[in-house]
Every structure is written in C-alpha cells, then in structure tokens.
Amino acid sequence: MNTPYILEMRQVSKTYGSGHTAVKAVDGVDLLIKPEEIVLVMGPSGSGKTTLLSMAGLLLRPTEGKIWLNGQETTPLTERQLPALRLRSVGFVFQAYNLLGALTARENVGLVMHMAGRNGRSARTRAAELLTMLGLEHRLNHLPADLSGGEKQRVALARALANDPPLILADEPTGNLDSKIGREVMELLCCGLGRDQGRAIVIVTHDHRLRDIADRVLWLEDGRLSDDHRGNLESMASHQIGETTR
Amino acid sequence: MLKLAWRNLIHERTRLIISVGGVALAVLLIVVMNGIFAGGEKQATTYIKNQPAPLWVMQAGVENIHMASSILPADAVERVRSVPGVETAVGILYTGGGVEVGDTLVPSYLFGVDPDASFGGPWSLTKGTAAPAANEIVVDQAFAQRYRLALGDTVSVMGHDLVIAGLSKGTFGIAVNLTFVNKEALAQTLGVPSQSASYILVKPVSGTNLQNLADELRTALPQANVMTQTDFIASERDLIRQTGVDVIRAMSTVAYVIGLLVIGLTIYTATLERSREYGVLKAIGAKNPQLVRVVFTQAFAAAGLGYLLGVGLAYGTSVVVSRLFPDILILINPPQLLREVPALAFITALAALLPVGRVARLDPLVAFRA
Ligand SMILES: Nc1ncnc2c1ncn2[C@@H]1O[C@H](COP(=O)(O)OP(=O)(O)OP(=O)(O)O)[C@@H](O)[C@H]1O
Ligand SMILES: [Mg+2]
Numbered sequence: 001m002n003t004p005y006i007l008e009m010r011q012v013s014k015t016y017g018s019g020h021t022a023v024k025a026v027d028g029v030d031l032l033i034k035p036e037e038i039v040l041v042m043g044p045s046g047s048g049k050t051t052l053l054s055m056a057g058l059l060l061r062p063t064e065g066k067i068w069l070n071g072q073e074t075t076p077l078t079e080r081q082l083p084a085l086r087l088r089s090v091g092f093v094f095q096a097y098n099l100l101g102a103l104t105a106r107e108n109v110g111l112v113m114h115m116a117g118r119n120g121r122s123a124r125t126r127a128a129e130l131l132t133m134l135g136l137e138h139r140l141n142h143l144p145a146d147l148s149g150g151e152k153q154r155v156a157l158a159r160a161l162a163n164d165p166p167l168i169l170a171d172e173p174t175g176n177l178d179s180k181i182g183r184e185v186m187e188l189l190c191c192g193l194g195r196d197q198g199r200a201i202v203i204v205t206h207d208h209r210l211r212d213i214a215d216r217v218l219w220l221e222d223g224r225l226s227d228d229h230r231g232n233l234e235s236m237a238s239h240q241i242g243e244t245t246r
Numbered sequence: 247m248l249k250l251a252w253r254n255l256i257h258e259r260t261r262l263i264i265s266v267g268g269v270a271l272a273v274l275l276i277v278v279m280n281g282i283f284a285g286g287e288k289q290a291t292t293y294i295k296n297q298p299a300p301l302w303v304m305q306a307g308v309e310n311i312h313m314a315s316s317i318l319p320a321d322a323v324e325r326v327r328s329v330p331g332v333e334t335a336v337g338i339l340y341t342g343g344g345v346e347v348g349d350t351l352v353p354s355y356l357f358g359v360d361p362d363a364s365f366g367g368p369w370s371l372t373k374g375t376a377a378p379a380a381n382e383i384v385v386d387q388a389f390a391q392r393y394r395l396a397l398g399d400t401v402s403v404m405g406h407d408l409v410i411a412g413l414s415k416g417t418f419g420i421a422v423n424l425t426f427v428n429k430e431a432l433a434q435t436l437g438v439p440s441q442s443a444s445y446i447l448v449k450p451v452s453g454t455n456l457q458n459l460a461d462e463l464r465t466a467l468p469q470a471n472v473m474t475q476t477d478f479i480a481s482e483r484d485l486i487r488q489t490g491v492d493v494i495r496a497m498s499t500v501a502y503v504i505g506l507l508v509i510g511l512t513i514y515t516a517t518l519e520r521s522r523e524y525g526v527l528k529a530i531g532a533k534n535p536q537l538v539r540v541v542f543t544q545a546f547a548a549a550g551l552g553y554l555l556g557v558g559l560a561y562g563t564s565v566v567v568s569r570l571f572p573d574i575l576i577l578i579n580p581p582q583l584l585r586e587v588p589a590l591a592f593i594t595a596l597a598a599l600l601p602v603g604r605v606a607r608l609d610p611l612v613a614f615r616a
Contacts, residue, residue: 050614054611080533086531098526098613101257101523
C-alpha cells in the first residue's frame, strides 16, 4: 500500500483475437496516476483509448503486463473479486450516460451506494446531497428520459462519485454534449466535487479544448502512449477544424 | 436491487399487463376447471350424502349409482329387515334415463321411491309433496325454472306422462338431475317385481356397531354388496374424479404452457431491452447473482400478481356463473389453490432461465459503446 500511485499500469498490452486477425490495441503502455492528478488521454479513433481505460477499470484483462489499483495488484484477482473492487475504487463516466431508464435521478445514484452496502435511507440522503451540489436539486425525482443531456451526464457524475472512489475513469464524457455544456460538466468534475480527498481523474477525449483542465495530457497512437507532443495535438486540432469547415 | 426489479417491471405498462394477464388467465382456467369438477363431485354425491342411511346394500359388483345398474332379489328388503340391529331398511329403485319436456329429453337420474318410506326421496322441498303417487313426479325447482315448468304441469318419462307433484331443492346440477317417481310404477315400467330394489338404505338401531352390522348383512345376503355411506360417497366421488382427471390434467398442462410462454417471452424481451443497463451495472460493480436476482424477482413478481388476479377472477367467475347457470357449481377450495403454487413457481423459474442466462453472460464492456 506504500505506493505513491492510485493507478499503476506496467508494460500493459492487449491483443484482440489471434493469428492473422490479431489486433494489438494497446502495446506496452506504462501509465502512472498519482492522487489528485487529472490526466487527459487523447488520440485518433481506434488508437486503443477505450481498451486502455477498460483495463484500467478492471473490466478487461491485459494480455501482458500488470495493473495495480490503490497499491493492490489486480492480476491475481478472480472474476468474482473484481466487481466489488470496481464498485468501491473506480467511478465510471460514459459517453452514453448509461443511466437506468426506470429509476429516477436520485435512485440511479442511490443504487450504487446500496450495492456497496449503504442502507437505503442514508443512500437517499447522500444521493440528494450530491445531486444538489451538481445543481440538480429540481431534478431529483425525474426519470432520465425527462432530463437534458447535460443533466443526464451530471447524474452520471453523481453516480460515479457516490461511493467516493479514489479514481474516476471517463470515456468521451463530453462526446454527446455541445461544447458549452460539455465544458460545464467537466468543470464540475475537475474543479468542483470531483477533487475531494485526493481523487485522481483519467479522461479519454477527442476534445482538445479540455486540455487546460488537465495536469497532464498523454497521446495514444497505435496502442502506444507518449507524452503530449504539441505537434500531435495541434495537427489533430487542425484536422478536426478542417473536417468541420469542409 | 429489488426496487430496480420492481421499477423495471412497472416501467413497461403494456408488457406488465400482458405478462400478469397471461398468468392470470392460465390460473383462472385451471382454478375454474378444478372448481367445476369439484362442484360436479359434490353434486354427484349429494343423494347418498343426504339420506340418513349409514349402510347401503346393492347388487354384487356394483359400487356406484352414476353409470351403474343394480337390481337386488325381490326378497332382499325383507331379509335386510330381519337382520338384528336394523332399525329401518328402505328399498329404492334407480335407473338412469331422461325426462322429456316437450321435445327436449333431459338426462336424469330416476329414483323410484316408496311413498310410505321415511326416507329415500327428496330431502328438501320447496313446494308440493315428497311422495309421488303412480302418475306423479318430483323434480328440482331449478330444473322446473329452466324449462318453465310448474306444479301440475306434465312431463314424460319412458313413455308415461307424469304430473309434477313436488319441487325439490339441491337436486339439479350439470352432472346430475335427480327426479323422484313412484317406486311401484317404475318397477312396472322396468318389468321387475314391485318389491324389488336397486339399493337398500339401512338405518341401524342406535348404538349398533356399523362394521359388525355390515358383516351380518353380508352373511344374510351373500349375493349383495354392502357399503358404508362414507365408502359409498368416496367411491362415487372417485368415479367422477377419474372421468375428470384427464380433462383437468390436459387443460392444466395447456394453461401452464401458455403461462410459461407468456412469462418467458415478456421477461426475455424485457431483459433484452435492458441488457445494456445490466451491462452497465456489471461495469459499475454489480455481481452476477445480484442481477440474476433482479430478473428472477421480475418474473416471480409478474407471476405472483398474475396468480392473485387469476384467483380473484376465478372467485368472481364462480359467483357470476352460479347466478347465470344455477346447475353449474364451481367449488373453489383454498387447498387446491395452494396446490397450484409449486407448479406455477416451477414454470416461472423455468421461464426466467433463458433471460437469466443472457444477463449472466453479458459483457460489461457494452457500457463503453456509444
Ligand atoms: N472486442 C474487440 N475485438 C476485436 N478488436 C477490437 C475490440 N475492441 C476494440 N478492438 C480494436 O482495437 C482497436 C482499439 O479500439 P478502441 O475502441 O480501444 O479504440 P478507441 O481509441 O477507443 O477508438 P474511438 O476513439 O473510436 O473510441 C481498434 O482497432 C478496434 O477495432
Ligand atoms: Mg473509444
């Protein structure tokens, strides 16, 4: 436990399939995340970002390499042990929000606390608190279908934070939001609530405008991770602008 | 998690109605079928039950009234009377047949009763006499009502016109229509001596040991079968039950297969539709058994609601039917209702297996797909 890192990935690779059809989605990546760090992972489509994040979140086992979460080596853990570790140690934010359609905003947040063993009443109270801090006090009892995209993503943020995990993993969290709303949601996560208690945040995104929120920006290409080379990002930005103006 | 199951269930109204309704119909069908047969059993044994005769004597080999034909020797009644311990012995003639009302032949039990006997005839009367003379007949009041007959009207039995002289009660049902005619007249029609009896109803002197008396009757009439009232009722009930069992079993099977398909399909489609959500829950940290429980809970909640609704509808049906068709008796008894529970639970678990398998195999990585 006497490690300075919340997440430690050493020489991690992931190969999908085998033989002729094998795809090496992640190739010998070292990724070290310290408490309180906000790290952005950028890269072109298909470069392995989601694959990397899935392994960091213990949803996918690497083909090679080792992963430590909070100082605990995760490779020897069984499939039965992983869910409980994810539940308490990792908060996920997805591009598609992924709220449960039959539950209200408050119940969506309360459910994950309930799963972690918190009793119903205190889960309800805490869920309302979190949602209120995220500016959703008027939306507590709304179903996801009745919320805007930005509101849904804020509910998802509250859910990710509900069990106070030391690590938040977000895959394209602003992908379905317009840039202003996306920015607001990211600021709530990275400057507000999300920063409690040394929590670290890893965000995978195409959105170069989020760069200034991050402490570090990493570049993933062909499954290989490198430090932020300004050139990469610049060319990506101009590529995107070129695409949108075309 | 149980809340999630419940919310998922009621979130889709239409599907909930279909699954609950499907189960309810299956349960309704089963309960009403059973109820009709239970009612039939009760109606079929009502004559034996309502005679104050603890012992019954009949032709050897005969154990029933329904579907049976019994005739005892002409001196049998006298021989029974001479056995010590017998207080009263009443001989009755019985034949299955029909009562003609205009052009309609109504299948009926015809009891030839002695007008001077203290029992053997109708035990409950609403009008007229319980002791028909040679050209008279006693029919049930519900039967009379159904065919618009009144006291003094004429019906025909085996070619003889008979005047309705009495209206009885509790003697009409789908399985049975009991009518009472004069014994001597019936004997003449059947061409048997007037002292002949099909069954002899025996009332012992009080304090007599029934089994001993039955044995003595067997010795006195070696050619006859002697049964206690209780055994006779059971034997009659078993006969009706046997004819009903196959029908009930077939109908129950069909009903349960319908229930299985309805629950299976609705829960399966519900689970498919929500499979992304279940995948998300797995990603977040739900364990497989928790999700499996959610699916099972949905299936069992739907089945439970369907069961309650079905039982409610069955009781409603029995009331409505008894108003509209007084001859149909639907007897719903709670132990039988409980007996359906394990079968329904089994069906529900079976129906949930497929969706449960889907959920267990779900890949949590679906959460990352946009
Ligand atoms: N389950 C899978 N089976 C086979 N190949 C896969 C699988 N998942 C991803 N890949 C491949 O691995 C590579 C990396 O995919 P990944 O989804 O991690 O990229 P990404 O950087 O997240 O892309 P995007 O920006 O489009 O989301 C791609 O070539 C992809 O086709
Ligand atoms: Mg991706």
